[in-house]
Amino acid sequence: MALPVPVFDRKNQLGPKWAMKLRKPGPCSAGERFLSIYRNDWRTKAGLMIYDVAKFVHVTGVAMLMGNITVTAIWKFFADRDGRSEVLSFAQKLVTYTDWSMTVWGAALIIAGGYGMAISAGFPLDQGWLLWGQILFALSGLTWILRIVPIQVKQARLAKAFSAGDVGEEYRSLSRRWLAWGILSTVPLVIATWLMVAKPS
Incomplete structure (x- = not known):
């Protein structure tokens, strides 16, 4: 299964919301969404x-x-x-x-x-x-x-x-x-x- 790609939804007024693009859609916890940032959103070690x-x-x-x-x-x-x-x-x-x-x-x-x-x-x-x-x-x-x-x-x-x-x-x-x-x-x-x-x- 491909790793989820986090996409920030700026229309959400309740706070950070990460729309996960998965081959197999399902519930995703806040911790999993946050970890996906580390895996995908930063491309360099410097960013981490x-x-x-x-x-x-x-x-x-x-x-x-x-x-x-x-x-x-x-x-x-x-x-x-x-x-x-x-x-x-x-x-x-x-x-x-x-x-x-x-x-x-x-x-x-x-x-x-x-x-x-x-x-x-x-x-x-x-x-x-x-x-x-x-x-x-x-x-x-x-x-x-x-x-x-x-x-x-x-x-x-x-x-x-x-x-x-x-x-x-x-x-x-x-x-x-x-x-x-x-x-x-x-x-x-x-x-x-x-x-x-x-x-x-």
């Missing part, structure tokens, strides 16, 4: 390498971003429960350090790798799961920039002025807001990650 490199960059960015925001929320929550000024001051410094070293760079890798894969594979960026993935990613980013970062800046300033054993109610109130907004900003990322894996049509 570009996609694989972009995918590696994208997945690395997802691991950095999702891992950092999840772990940071957990240890900062327990640091806030501890209540000691020296512990909270150290935790607040780590929030800033990990944001710049993991969150920002993770987001940059996600963007670079994601668009690299989409362009090399010929996926339309304005349809289906790819469109919603971009919207959810942008929504999470805006929440982080407009809500979470200002809270972190205020907390960092307060942490520098901690007196022994006295944290202050303002810091505790900001911590509760930080956790709430952090959870809200994580939900769109989780949904976007599911969309990238499932690729629903």
Whole structure:
């Protein structure tokens, strides 16, 4: 049996749809359709390498971003429960350090790798799961920039002025807001990650 030849149907508004030309027509899973891209759509090893490199960059960015925001929320929550000024001051410094070293760079890798894969594979960026993935990613980013970062800046300033054993109610109130907004900003990322894996049509 001849290998299937993938043909992108640009009229489909629900997302990528691959019309398979087979000698024996039958149902074809999303995984089989995607594998057919590797076998037929790219004619050179260079094309395969570009996609694989972009995918590696994208997945690395997802691991950095999702891992950092999840772990940071957990240890900062327990640091806030501890209540000691020296512990909270150290935790607040780590929030800033990990944001710049993991969150920002993770987001940059996600963007670079994601668009690299989409362009090399010929996926339309304005349809289906790819469109919603971009919207959810942008929504999470805006929440982080407009809500979470200002809270972190205020907390960092307060942490520098901690007196022994006295944290202050303002810091505790900001911590509760930080956790709430952090959870809200994580939900769109989780949904976007599911969309990238499932690729629903």
